[in-house]
Amino acid sequence: MKSLGVIFKRELGSYFATPLAYIFIVIFLVLSAVFTFYLGGFYEGGQADLIPFFNFHPWLYLFLVPAVAMRLWAEERKSGTIELLMTLPVSRADMVLGKFLAAWVFVGIALVLTFPIIITVNYLGSPDNGAIFTGYLGSWLLAGGYLAIGSCMSALTKNQVIAFILSVVACFVFIVSGFPLVLDLFSGWAPQWLLDAIASLSFLIRFDAISKGVLDLRDLLYFISLMAVWLLATAIVIDLKKAD
Amino acid sequence: MIKINSLTKRFGDHVAVDNLSFEVKPGEVLGFLGPNGAGKSTTMKMLTGFLTPDAGSASICGFDIRSQILQAQRQMGYLPEGAPCYGDMRVKGFLEFIAEVRGLRGADKQRHVARAVEQVELQGVLGQSIDTLSKGFKRRVGLAQAILHDPQVLILDEPTDGLDPNQKHQVRQLIQQLASGSNKIVVISTHILEEVSAVCSRAVVIAHGRLLADGTPDELEARSKYHQAVTVLLQQPVDSQPLLALPGVLGVETERDGHQLTVLAEPGAVIFPAVGEYARQQQWQVKELSVERGRLDEVFRRLTAEEAA
Numbered sequence: 001m002k003s004l005g006v007i008f009k010r011e012l013g014s015y016f017a018t019p020l021a022y023i024f025i026v027i028f029l030v031l032s033a034v035f036t037f038y039l040g041g042f043y044e045g046g047q048a049d050l051i052p053f054f055n056f057h058p059w060l061y062l063f064l065v066p067a068v069a070m071r072l073w074a075e076e077r078k079s080g081t082i083e084l085l086m087t088l089p090v091s092r093a094d095m096v097l098g099k100f101l102a103a104w105v106f107v108g109i110a111l112v113l114t115f116p117i118i119i120t121v122n123y124l125g126s127p128d129n130g131a132i133f134t135g136y137l138g139s140w141l142l143a144g145g146y147l148a149i150g151s152c153m154s155a156l157t158k159n160q161v162i163a164f165i166l167s168v169v170a171c172f173v174f175i176v177s178g179f180p181l182v183l184d185l186f187s188g189w190a191p192q193w194l195l196d197a198i199a200s201l202s203f204l205i206r207f208d209a210i211s212k213g214v215l216d217l218r219d220l221l222y223f224i225s226l227m228a229v230w231l232l233a234t235a236i237v238i239d240l241k242k243a244d
Numbered sequence: 245m246i247k248i249n250s251l252t253k254r255f256g257d258h259v260a261v262d263n264l265s266f267e268v269k270p271g272e273v274l275g276f277l278g279p280n281g282a283g284k285s286t287t288m289k290m291l292t293g294f295l296t297p298d299a300g301s302a303s304i305c306g307f308d309i310r311s312q313i314l315q316a317q318r319q320m321g322y323l324p325e326g327a328p329c330y331g332d333m334r335v336k337g338f339l340e341f342i343a344e345v346r347g348l349r350g351a352d353k354q355r356h357v358a359r360a361v362e363q364v365e366l367q368g369v370l371g372q373s374i375d376t377l378s379k380g381f382k383r384r385v386g387l388a389q390a391i392l393h394d395p396q397v398l399i400l401d402e403p404t405d406g407l408d409p410n411q412k413h414q415v416r417q418l419i420q421q422l423a424s425g426s427n428k429i430v431v432i433s434t435h436i437l438e439e440v441s442a443v444c445s446r447a448v449v450i451a452h453g454r455l456l457a458d459g460t461p462d463e464l465e466a467r468s469k470y471h472q473a474v475t476v477l478l479q480q481p482v483d484s485q486p487l488l489a490l491p492g493v494l495g496v497e498t499e500r501d502g503h504q505l506t507v508l509a510e511p512g513a514v515i516f517p518a519v520g521e522y523a524r525q526q527q528w529q530v531k532e533l534s535v536e537r538g539r540l541d542e543v544f545r546r547l548t549a550e551e552a553a
Binding site: 006009010013014017018079080081084086087088089090091 | 294295315324329331332333341342344346
């Protein structure tokens with residue numbers, strides 16, 4: 001585990017070594033403001049909460065988070081540095097976790113920079129700040145789920161564009177798995193428990209609860225185990241495909 | 245000590261490394277020779293833990309590359325082919341990252357980085373991002389990361405490929421400097437034969453993943469048909485047929501319209517005195533008379549062509 005910190009530090013630094021970090025943060029902040037104030041009707045709702053803000057996060061992340069995740073492994077593969085990295089005395093877990101945590105913290109930084117909205121809502125009314133904190137936590141967990149999926153997709157290919165598209169599609173499937181769009185495919189023939197299982201995989205349903213300030217241990221476990229499973233898959237994919 | 249035992253790697257139907265076995269002892273600079281696609285890089289990738297062998301085993305300083313790969317990797321410095329580095333990092337930051345991964349911290353880290361920087365002469369570019377460096381400098385950064393932790397085993401995959409003659413010379417000097425007087429192992433893969441004569445104490449030739457020859461560069465040269473051959477450079481063409489009657493002469497090759505004779509020796513025979521004597525008797529106008537050590541490239545071609553046939 002000694003190398004995890006070293007890998008984490010390098011990865012996080014590499015985001016800020018290129019314009020990527022700044023572009024991402026600016027776009028994220030602008031879009032979340034646009035979504036909250038125009039599409040979400042933050043003022044018109046007249047409610048002192050951040051539900052219009054969090055409501056759009058699953059959709060905002062759908063395009064922005066895969067853009068962060070796509071470079072995680074595809075770039076190493078493309079530039080050949082994967083050979084350097086994997087011949088250093090670093091365990092597979094340290095590599096996968098270090099890279100993932102760096103990306104997750106990076107998205108976390110972008111998320112924290114939306115703090116003016118907390119000031120705004122506190123200025124306008126007296127919101128439940130505990131619920132807002134839970135909302136932020138949920139949003140960060142959601143981003144972690146997207147990132148873990150994106151990490152695995154990035155490990156599959158050396159082409160970042162392909163990694164991006166695959167991640168968007170995979171994340172989209174996880175968003176809509178609770179919707180009739182997906183459930184109708186199964187409802188004719190599948191047993192109820194399978195339907196429930198599929199519906200329970202949905203990001204939206206889980207996130208909806210957390211973003212309203214209800215932190216259920218099961219939802220927390222859902223996001224953590226989702227990340228664990230996708231990161232494990234990342235490690236397996238890297239082992240299988242490292243030399244391609 | 246590197247022990248390689250029946251190492252095999254397949255890619256689909258293609259056998260890249262086929263039952264390869266050899267050992268490298270401390271103090272040796274091993275030249276790993278072979279045509280492109282012979283399995284040199286694949287073997288190195290297995291030794292360094294990037295690829296997993298399909299069969300066979302290998303150990304580095306006693307650590308098995310399957311079960312103790314992290315310990316084995318700590319003993320090794322590796323320059324992958326093309327010297328990939330994180331291009332968006334600055335040279336100093338990159339080397340510090342490698343040092344930290346190698347478990348070096350604080351003053352220890354600074355000392356190791358400074359030593360590696362000095363050895364490959366990177367002082368002038370420490371603050372530059374690696375992407376902006378020339379090919380020669382990038383290669384040196386790759387070398388610096390490989391030697392940074394003063395490893396017992398240094399594995400360099402085509403360290404001079406694509407460099408200009410001056411840079412090649414520098415890299416070779418560096419390799420000699422690293423290997424001299426230490427008990428370290430250096431393994432260099434190459435298809436440039438002059439490099440083997442220049443830096444290696446031992447050469448291993450492989451083709452199609454199989455071992456073809458193993459010996460010192462001198463021993464390999466002795467396998468050349470030009471070993472102990474005598475080259476005569478003449479003012480005027482002469483009748484070379486009588487040379488065939490001399491003891492130990494195997495044949496005569498004529499080049500440059502008869503102005504150059506190469507008299508081949510039978511294996512083990514020394515024919516230089518006899519040829520010289522004969523030329524003097526016949527009063528040939530000799531411009532130059534020399535003994536050949538043998539031609540590595542000819543040995544290499546013959547070995548690898550036999551394999552292909």
